[in-house]
Amino acid sequence: MAKIKFTLILFLALIQTRLCAQSPWPNGLILTPERSQFQKTSTHKDVIDFLNEIKTQSDKVFVFSMGTSLEGKEIPVAILANPLIKTAAQAKASGKAVVYVQGNIHAGEVEGKEAIMMLMRDILLGDKKHLLDNLIVLFAPIYNTDANDKMAKGLRPSQEDSPIETGQRESSEGFDLNRDGMKLEAIETRGLFENVILPWDPQIFVDLHTTNGTWHAYPLTWAPSYHSAGEYEPFEYSYYKMLPSISRIVFENHQLQFGVYGDYNLEEGWPPKNFYTYNHHPRYLVNQFGLRNRMAILSEAFAHNRFYERMNSTYIFMAEILEFANKNAHEIMDITQRADDSTIANVLKNSGKIKKGTQYKLAPLNQLNDFITYDYIKALDSTGNQKYYRTSKLVKYSGIEYHAKFESIRSSTLPRGYIVPAEFTNVIKNLKQHGIQIEVLKNNQVFEGESFEIDSFTNAKTSFQKHNACTLNGHFNPAIKKFKKGDVRVDMAQPLSNLIFYLLEPESDDGLVHWNYFDTYLTQPWNKKKPMTYPIFKYFEK
Ligand SMILES: [Zn+2]
Numbered sequence: 214m215a216k217i218k219f220t221l222i223l224f225l226a227l228i229q230t231r232l233c234a235q236s237p238w239p240n241g242l243i244l245t246p247e248r249s250q251f252q253k254t255s256t257h258k259d260v261i262d263f264l265n266e267i268k269t270q271s272d273k274v275f276v277f278s279m280g281t282s283l284e285g286k287e288i289p290v291a292i293l294a295n296p297l298i299k300t301a302a303q304a305k306a307s308g309k310a311v312v313y314v315q316g317n318i319h320a321g322e323v324e325g326k327e328a329i330m331m332l333m334r335d336i337l338l339g340d341k342k343h344l345l346d347n348l349i350v351l352f353a354p355i356y357n358t359d360a361n362d363k364m365a366k367g368l369r370p371s372q373e374d375s376p377i378e379t380g381q382r383e384s385s386e387g388f389d390l391n392r393d394g395m396k397l398e399a400i401e402t403r404g405l406f407e408n409v410i411l412p413w414d415p416q417i418f419v420d421l422h423t424t425n426g427t428w429h430a431y432p433l434t435w436a437p438s439y440h441s442a443g444e445y446e447p448f449e450y451s452y453y454k455m456l457p458s459i460s461r462i463v464f465e466n467h468q469l470q471f472g473v474y475g476d477y478n479l480e481e482g483w484p485p486k487n488f489y490t491y492n493h494h495p496r497y498l499v500n501q502f503g504l505r506n507r508m509a510i511l512s513e514a515f516a517h518n519r520f521y522e523r524m525n526s527t528y529i530f531m532a533e534i535l536e537f538a539n540k541n542a543h544e545i546m547d548i549t550q551r552a553d554d555s556t557i558a559n560v561l562k563n564s565g566k567i568k569k570g571t572q573y574k575l576a577p578l579n580q581l582n583d584f585i586t587y588d589y590i591k592a593l594d595s596t597g598n599q600k601y602y603r604t605s606k607l608v609k610y611s612g613i614e615y616h617a618k619f620e621s622i623r624s625s626t627l628p629r630g631y632i633v634p635a636e637f638t639n640v641i642k643n644l645k646q647h648g649i650q651i652e653v654l655k656n657n658q659v660f661e662g663e664s665f666e667i668d669s670f671t672n673a674k675t676s677f678q679k680h681n682a683c684t685l686n687g688h689f690n691p692a693i694k695k696f697k698k699g700d701v702r703v704d705m706a707q708p709l710s711n712l713i714f715y716l717l718e719p720e721s722d723d724g725l726v727h728w729n730y731f732d733t734y735l736t737q738p739w740n741k742k743k744p745m746t747y748p749i750f751k752y753f754e755k
Contacts, residue, residue, distance in 0.1 A: 241266030242334055246327055246376065251520045254323040254376045255330070257286050257362050260355045263330055264289055271337035273345065275299045279353065280404020283385040286358035288404055293336055293352065295345035301412035304349045310542040313415035314531060315353040315405075318390050318422070318498075320360035320380030321369045324514050325421025328527040329354040335532070344535045347542035351413060356401060359385035371425040375520035391420070392678050394501035395494075395716060396728040397646045410505075411648040416545050417538055418502045418509040421527055424474070425516035430585040430607050431472035432518055432526040435460075436511040438503030441493040441573050441619035443711045444552035450545070451508045459533045467529050470585065473615060474513050479601045483589045484610045488581060493573045493619040494723040495715055504712040506552035508545065510534060553708040560705040564629035565662075565753030569714060570621025572722040578618035582611040623720055625689070628751035631717050632660055632694075633701040637748060639730055641701055644716070649709050652702045657695060662752035664692040665719045667745040670735050682727050683735070685719050685747065694750050719747045 236243060242263060245255040255263070264276050273295050278287040298304055304311050316325025329352045335341040336350070344350065355361055361380040368379050384390055388399040397403055409415075424434065435456055440448030460471045477485035491511075495501040502509035512530050514523040538545060588608040589601040633640050633651075644651055665687050672681040703713055716724050725731070726747075734748060 238334055238338060239266065239270065242270070242338075244327055244330055246520060246524065249376075251375050251524075252377050254364075254379060254520075255326060255355075256364075257355055257358050260326065260330070261287070261289065264291060267291075267333060267337060273297050273337055273342075274333070277408075279408040280400060282359045283400055284359045286362075288353065288356060288358050288401060290409060291333060291352045291354075293333065293345060293350040295342070298349065301414075304413060307349060309347055309349050310417070310538060310546050311349045311351065311413050311415040312417045312419070312535060312538050313351040313353070313409060313413065314419040314421065315356045316421045317355045317357050317361055317380070318420060319382045320357040320363070321372070321382050322421070322423035322514070322516075323361075323376065323379050324423055324520065324523040324527045325512070326354045326361070327524050328421070328531060331524065331528050332531055332535075336535075341532065341535075344539050347539045348535060350535065351409065351415065353405075353409070356405070357384055357390055358401075369423075369425055369516065372423065372516040373519050388678060391422075391498055392496045394496045394498045395723050395725070396496075396678075396680075397643060403646065406646055406648070414507075416507055416542075416549050417534070418499065418507065419531065419534060420499050420509070420511055421531070422511065422513045423516050423523060424513040427476040428517060428587045428603055429472065429475075429477075429515075430587055432469050432515050432522060433471045433530050434474040434513045434515070435471060435530070436474040436490055436499070436513075436617070438499050438501075438507075438509035439490075439493045439617075439619055440503055441500075441621070442495075442570055442715050443503040444506050444556055446548050446555075447506060447508045447552050448503060450548050451510065455508070455534075455537055455541075456510065459530070459537050462536070463529055463533055466533075469526055469529060471526075471530065472584070473581070473617065474511060475615065475617070477586075477613075479589065483591065483601055484608075485584070485586070485613055487577075487614045487616060488584070489575065490615070490617040492575065495712070496723050501712070504709070504715060506556060506708055506711070507549055556708055556710050557706050560627065560629065560710050564627050564705065567627050568624040569627050570624050571715075571718045571720045571724075572621065572623040573619040574622050575616050576618045576620045577614045577616050579615050580611075581613040581615045583609045584611065584613050585609050625718050625720060626663065626751070626753075627714065628662060628705060629753050630702055630704045630706075630751070631713070632696050632750045632752065633703065633717075634748055635697070635699040635701065637730075637734075640717075640725055640749070643725060643730065644701075644703060644713070647709065647712060647716070649703065649713055650707050652704065654696060654698055654700050654702055656698050659693060659695045660750060660752035661693045661754055662691075662750060663689040664694065664750055665689050665747035667719070667735070667747055672729075672732070680729050683729050683732055685726055687719065687747070692750070696750070717749050717751075719749070
């Protein structure tokens with residue numbers, strides 16, 4: 214009997230050894246969620262400890278800081294490269310494509326942060342080393358550092374209750390960091406642009422989020438950078454080739470069905486007839502990237518899944534994006550280079566002749582078929598009103614209008630350039646923060662073009678991101694104007710001309726007027742006479 218018992222114990226021990234593989238990594242690389250049955254997410258210190266540990270395990274990683282938060286926390290960026298590089302100049306010289314992936318911009322959406330660390334382990338120490346053949350990968354796992362550590366229960370009310378506590382959405386300065394792509398006001402955004410976007414100029418930017426909206430049934434949904442005011446080809450490639458191809462591979466290799474990002478509205482009835490993406494404004498970092506002629510991907514895990522499932526879907530999406538980018542690195546680099554070239558060519562050929570959109574509306578793009586969602590039934594609630602109740606039944610609906618196209622509802626002539634009077638130092642500073650080339654006039658100079666006459670202006674009654682958005686009403690007039698030595702010329706014949714146009718056009722729905730850069734000028738007592746002239750002049754001839 215004892216012998217049988219001993220044999221049985223030995224047998225069970227063997228099975229257990231086989232089933233529970235030894236960790237392939239040292240203890241310091243096992244993540245906080247993995248150690249806590251997915252009840253906890255990593256703190257800023259946990260992430261820093263992880264990065265310090267992985268640096269001792271691999272010679273293909275270098276970590277730098279893109280900035281220091283309000284509360285003094287470094288925002289780490291890990292460079293993964295084979296052979297190792299440490300500077301943007303080395304990346305450029307390598308001829309490889311640079312991909313930048315960031316997690317935790319909204320610190321209640323924690324899975325991107327964990328999934329980045331999972332993927333770092335596999336690239337540096339596991340079976341994904343080949344991803345560095347044609348890529349330099351920059352990972353910022355914990356972008357919104359301060360907010361990450363302000364952990365509490367219930368900060369994501371409609372998210373599955375795992376982990377038990379998460380960080381908060383806003384930065385410690387009170388900004389939504391994903392509405393800061395034009396004004397570049399937050400400490401984190403300034404660090405991102407100064408130390409990552411401008412020097413490294415990534416071909417692809419991936420922003421990792423988790424949506425707690427509509428109960429569709431996709432474990433992850435995605436959106437590209439919307440092309441409304443930017444070059445078409447990077448959008449076309451990412452939306453019609455890269456993302457569908459990645460989704461197909463994810464389905465074949467991982468049995469997960471990813472879909473396009475959006476929400477339906479139950480007030481329109483059931484089953485859904487429309488599915489709406491978010492909007493085109495370049496205040497969203499992913500859209501801002503489109504105006505830089507680069508590709509960008511919004512990744513939204515499904516908040517209603519459990520934490521470990523959200524980590525898994527985010528990890529798989531990121532891994533397959535990198536697989537695709539590694540295989541197609543040269544094509545991607547060619548497309549972004551062509552977009553730079555065609556931006557400049559368009560200005561040289563068409564300035565003064567064509568119009569470009571300054572305000573946009575959402576419109577249908579295509580139809581979604583076999584759309585998977587949790588089903589709803591209509592019934593009376595206790596007060597006798599009709600209500601939709603969500604069921605746990607998964608259904609597929611077809612013929613749903615996907616609203617993901619942006620049509621211009623207001624436009625303005627494409628100039629050869631703009632003149633910014635020297636006293637508008639806030640505007641000049643913003644242009645430089647974006648990496649826009651400017652030139653200080655060495656002599657007084659006369660320019661011919663259009664000036665915008667302001668009939669009236671209004672400020673929004675409700676504050677958004679600490680701003681009461683400004684709107685100008687007026688019209689353009691042909692004009693010849695003299696500017697002084699020291700004023701600033703912004704020549705549009707540069708790769709960022711689409712961004713310049715969106716920032717400086719007076720009627721732009723997300724430009725510097727909107728974000729109150731001209732409020733002081735507009736409200737000066739001497740400026741009460743009407744019409745006022747918008748101080749930025751657009752010229753057509755160099
Ligand atoms: Zn988010």
